[in-house]
Amino acid sequence: MSEHFDVYGGARLVGEVEVVGAKNSVLKLMAAALLAEGTTTISNCPRILDVPLMADVLRSVGCEVEMADDVTRITTPAELSHRADSAAMGKLRASVCVLGPLVGRLKRAVVALPGGDAIGSRPLDMHQNGLRKLGATSTIEHGCVVAEADGLHGAQIWLDFPSVGATENILMAAVLAQGTTVIDNAAREPEIIDLCTMLTEMGARIEGAGTSTLTVEGVDALHPTEHVVIGDRIVGATWAFAAAMTQGDVTVTGVDAHHLDLVLEKLRLGGADVTTFDGKGFRVVQSERPRSVDFVTLPYPGFATDLQPFAVALSSVCDGTSMITENVYEARFRFIEEMVRLGADARTDGHHAVVRGVERLSSAPVWASDIRAGAGLVLAGLCAEGVTEVWDVFHIDRGYPAFVENLNRLGARVERVTAEPDRVAAG
Numbered sequence: 001m002s003e004h005f006d007v008y009g010g011a012r013l014v015g016e017v018e019v020v021g022a023k024n025s026v027l028k029l030m031a032a033a034l035l036a037e038g039t040t041t042i043s044n045c046p047r048i049l050d051v052p053l054m055a056d057v058l059r060s061v062g063c064e065v066e067m068a069d070d071v072t073r074i075t076t077p078a079e080l081s082h083r084a085d086s087a088a089m090g091k092l093r094a095s096v097c098v099l100g101p102l103v104g105r106l107k108r109a110v111v112a113l114p115g116g117d118a119i120g121s122r123p124l125d126m127h128q129n130g131l132r133k134l135g136a137t138s139t140i141e142h143g144c145v146v147a148e149a150d151g152l153h154g155a156q157i158w159l160d161f162p163s164v165g166a167t168e169n170i171l172m173a174a175v176l177a178q179g180t181t182v183i184d185n186a187a188r189e190p191e192i193i194d195l196c197t198m199l200t201e202m203g204a205r206i207e208g209a210g211t212s213t214l215t216v217e218g219v220d221a222l223h224p225t226e227h228v229v230i231g232d233r234i235v236g237a238t239w240a241f242a243a244a245m246t247q248g249d250v251t252v253t254g255v256d257a258h259h260l261d262l263v264l265e266k267l268r269l270g271g272a273d274v275t276t277f278d279g280k281g282f283r284v285v286q287s288e289r290p291r292s293v294d295f296v297t298l299p300y301p302g303f304a305t306d307l308q309p310f311a312v313a314l315s316s317v318c319d320g321t322s323m324i325t326e327n328v329y330e331a332r333f334r335f336i337e338e339m340v341r342l343g344a345d346a347r348t349d350g351h352h353a354v355v356r357g358v359e360r361l362s363s364a365p366v367w368a369s370d371i372r373a374g375a376g377l378v379l380a381g382l383c384a385e386g387v388t389e390v391w392d393v394f395h396i397d398r399g400y401p402a403f404v405e406n407l408n409r410l411g412a413r414v415e416r417v418t419a420e421p422d423r424v425a426a427g
Helices: 021-033 050-060 087-091 093-106 125-133 165-173 190-201 235-246 259-269 305-316 330-341 370-384 403-409 423-427
Strands: 002-008 013-016 038-041 064-068 071-076 108-112 137-141 144-148 156-158 182-183 206-207 214-219 226-228 249-253 271-275 281-285 321-325 345-349 351-354 365-368 388-390 414-419
Touching: 002 050, 002 182, 013 403, 021 038, 021 050, 021 071, 021 093, 021 165, 021 190, 021 235, 050 064, 050 071, 050 093, 064 271, 064 305, 087 108, 093 125, 093 165, 125 137, 125 144, 165 182, 165 190, 182 305, 190 206, 190 226, 214 226, 226 271, 235 249, 235 259, 235 281, 235 305, 235 370, 235 414, 259 281, 305 321, 305 330, 305 345, 305 351, 305 370, 330 365, 330 370, 370 388, 370 403, 403 414
Parallel strands: 013 249, 038 226, 156 182, 365 388
Antiparallel strands: 002 388, 002 414, 038 071, 064 071, 108 144, 137 144, 182 214, 206 214, 249 281, 271 281, 321 351, 345 351
């Protein structure tokens, strides 16, 4: 059996929605629990599919994981397995973030190559090179990353690109290395700051969180902690785009609006009235058809690549022509093929897309290729005539808790439908 969403067009979203913990933070925080023997408690966890998948990864190396409501408790034993190769590894990209903690604590790791969204090549070269700088060997063998070291030592590490995943893995290995590690051109995302905050709570010594240079003084051991996950800025931005696309009025709470300064400024340029609430949320009111705006994806504090599908979806119903430039993941424009099914006037040329807005899209069956593409197609369906079928919605469930329920509370009509096997085959 397979599920899809029936999205009824013509909705105007109005109301308030609360954002919970960030997917791109909680999974890395769960991995960080491997660094300390004992029970670490993480609260404000989103109820999404990726959290139990990461729990399975941690169980595969010997942890006990309990999940209740928005709280996850991870009990890490004194003796961990260095081998993380459970079936869950192939289902989410973030599973690779156990590499750094295992090497840091055990000086050895065998980690199955990760899966995740189909958005383009995401090699592990920078992860491996960083571990080599710290004194480990690292190779790819039989579908696994294999890393070993007699001991880790501080190093000066320059990242060719401010990769979030590489920054996280190197950081989590370095906190238990001897001496000082400096990571230059490090990622600056709020989720990196959240990880640094939790590691510091566990006894790590880190300076420079939120800047492009992280300085880590290695310590002998860490201890468990209790930590609250930051609000999900990508989910918060999704609701901001939803308000603009449907000419709605949506208040978003539970997320720091400063993490979305550029996003909200782009919506203002498109004609939205945006009000922020000092770190606690924001309100987006779009009273008329939005005006076209150009977007360029870049590492934080630039416009996030995760939000590119929403930029395309918004541009498809704007008044005017927009150019969207993708600088991070080359395959993310696959989303545009599905938007064209919905009547979008869009074409691509390399890492640029030109989108000419139309007044109304038209319904069609479409398929989600990743989490954000799926959510973007649902928002586009709200702006289409008729009923749009969005397939492969398991992607959406990996990143958005209660997505359908929240949409319907805001005035949309979206139904989750379980399809018969022959219907799926026909699709």
